[in-house]
Amino acid sequence: MAVPVAEGLFETGDGGSHLIGSRCAGCGTVYFPQAPGCRNPACDHPALERALLPATGTLLSYTIQRYQPPALFRIDDWAPYAIGLVDLGEGVEVMGMLSGFDLDAIVIGTPVRLVTNALYTDTARGAVETYMFEIAA
Numbered sequence: 001m002a003v004p005v006a007e008g009l010f011e012t013g014d015g016g017s018h019l020i021g022s023r024c025a026g027c028g029t030v031y032f033p034q035a036p037g038c039r040n041p042a043c044d045h046p047a048l049e050r051a052l053l054p055a056t057g058t059l060l061s062y063t064i065q066r067y068q069p070p071a072l073f074r075i076d077d078w079a080p081y082a083i084g085l086v087d088l089g090e091g092v093e094v095m096g097m098l099s100g101f102d103l104d105a106i107v108i109g110t111p112v113r114l115v116t117n118a119l120y121t122d123t124a125r126g127a128v129e130t131y132m133f134e135i136a137a
């Protein structure tokens with residue numbers, strides 16, 4: 001059994017994994033992570049709806065994390081990894097770890113898809129997963 005690293009971050013079902021965001025029913029603005037209210041200054045709609053975000057997108061930019069992040073971030077078998085900025089469409093750009101990329105050959109514009117992978121295994125919770133982006137087949 002695997003659990004998300006943070007509640008409400010993503011869900012995995014028959015259709016694969018999707019990030020959980022919010023969509024304003026008034027102006028259509030999409031937020032990730034979920035937001036308590038619309039931040040569009042031209043919109044006064046009172047409530048946002050839960051929205052599953054598209055599972056595919058395009059890599060807009062990236063950086064390589066070459067030192068181990070301090071506590072709070074936890075990962076088993078740490079090694080340098082890439083963090084990408086991904087355009088999921090609908091006006092939403094999301095940062096996430098990249099999975100399966102050759103760190104010396106990352107190409108901006110690569111089509112990517114959302115996956116979930118274990119960060120670490122916890123004796124109380126089991127495998128703790130986060131979302132990542134890998135090259136779309």
Ligand SMILES: [Zn+2]
Binds near residue numbers: 025026029043
């Ligand atoms: Zn709005």
